[in-house]
Amino acid sequence: MPSSQVVEVRGKQFMVDCGEGTQLQLRRSRINFNKIQAVFISHIHGDHCLGLIGMISTFGLQGRKSPLHVYAPAALGPMLHAQIELFCPHLCYEVTFHEIDTEQVAVIYEDRSLQVSTIPLEHRLPTCGFLFREKPTLPHIRRDMIDYLEIPTWQINNIKNGAGWTTAEGKTYSHEELTTPADAPRQYAYCSDTRYIPTLHQLLEGVDLLYHESTYCNDNLQLAETYYHSTAAQAAMVASDAHVGKLLLGHYSSRYLDETAFLNEAREIFPESYLANENMGYGV
């Protein structure tokens, strides 16, 4: 089954991997195509990137104007360029290719709400995962205090950013009295495809949600080692060692007819394990 995920952070959408058929699934999911700003490709295997050119082409047919950024291992660059030239010669928006080094931990994308960095993985060819780290948000305004003290609207941003407020009578309210703490910044890590890396958890400490491939169950540990994939138990060990909030399993081999085997195996080690599935949404 080809892989693709859409990560939404504060109204912006990012795609991770783009296997064949991604645009068809997108259409079913009613995700707004134009919100997707960037695509991150973990490695150049067909099931993780063959849908890219079709999606780019369809974005064009839909009249997209905003640029699309593609982050991927270097070898995909010339191919993407040649595909656009042949299949979308009159593309009406810009596709910018960003080469990533899969062997380094590096920040490859940053905006005011988010930072994305690479997670080196070990597969049969250069591969990395991606760590999405939301930036801290401002604290919440206590609407009841604002109303009670009749604080003017233009003052609210100052208060969110740390200011207090002094009333006409000279009484001062501290920033803390006028706000409740900000939501904790969220973190999501995508790790696919990879063999089990015993030290991987060091890069994933405390993330809220970890997607880790589990192509096999432990009954096929040998296959996992041969093909540089992981078992559900191995994914769960990473999750447990990294003290993540939740583990999402995926990338199941088609030799398993029933995916509950993955779930059971993982939950023995890490109870907060869940199965990723087609068109599933997951909130953190």
Place this chain on the structure above:
Amino acid sequence: MPSSQVVEVRGKQFMVDCGEGTQLQLRRSRINFNKIQAVFISHIHGDHCLGLIGMISTFGLQGRKSPLHVYAPAALGPMLHAQIELFCPHLCYEVTFHEIDTEQVAVIYEDRSLQVSTIPLEHRLPTCGFLFREKPTLPHIRRDMIDYLEIPTWQINNIKNGAGWTTAEGKTYSHEELTTPADAPRQYAYCSDTRYIPTLHQLLEGVDLLYHESTYCNDNLQLAETYYHSTAAQAAMVASDAHVGKLLLGHYSSRYLDETAFLNEAREIFPESYLANENMGYGV
């Protein structure tokens, strides 16, 4: 909706066009991948050929041994070669590319049961359809006569090929008395994408089944002309002028929510019109 069809003739399978997601549909349809001997690509628009590299890659993962022949306009050759090099560097079977001239009527494939030739079409870039012509089969043996006359098995092929039979008593039975006529050879024509060509029917005279694109209904005749597509009525006119057995409509624009409009429009002109749809099989 991406296009792809599988044409089966006497146990051999041929694919016509291969839009994105074709391999996923194939898997659902339970068609035996390995039986597909050749793929014919009508033109290099994404919705007709972007699924090719994924299917080739998956055939490889399944251990295919028999060669796959790809017939397509010239520009696809170097791209296919580059894609195989990048996405399937260790492909375990041969993919042979055959350049076709979309402007000529020419036989591009032939084996002992089938001939495939090009049908020049008019789209926004070089495009042709494909005419599948089954070769004549031998007449059927009359099993009742064989049994009654106790004709030995080794004689049957001779009789199929025209011989008669003389009994031990010297009575002679003619070939015609021992057989019933062969089935009429079947013909299938695939015409997509194309604008309406008033002379097209000359190449399609009497085919059993014609697939002709109908991207629009006549309410969007102007769009059809602008984008070099056809309406359902135009497809039906071709079918009617060519005296085909049945017309199969397809390649509907997504602006139509209900496809019965296509069917009604076509049937007013050519009653034996039908709607092609996802995963539909059609026997001739």
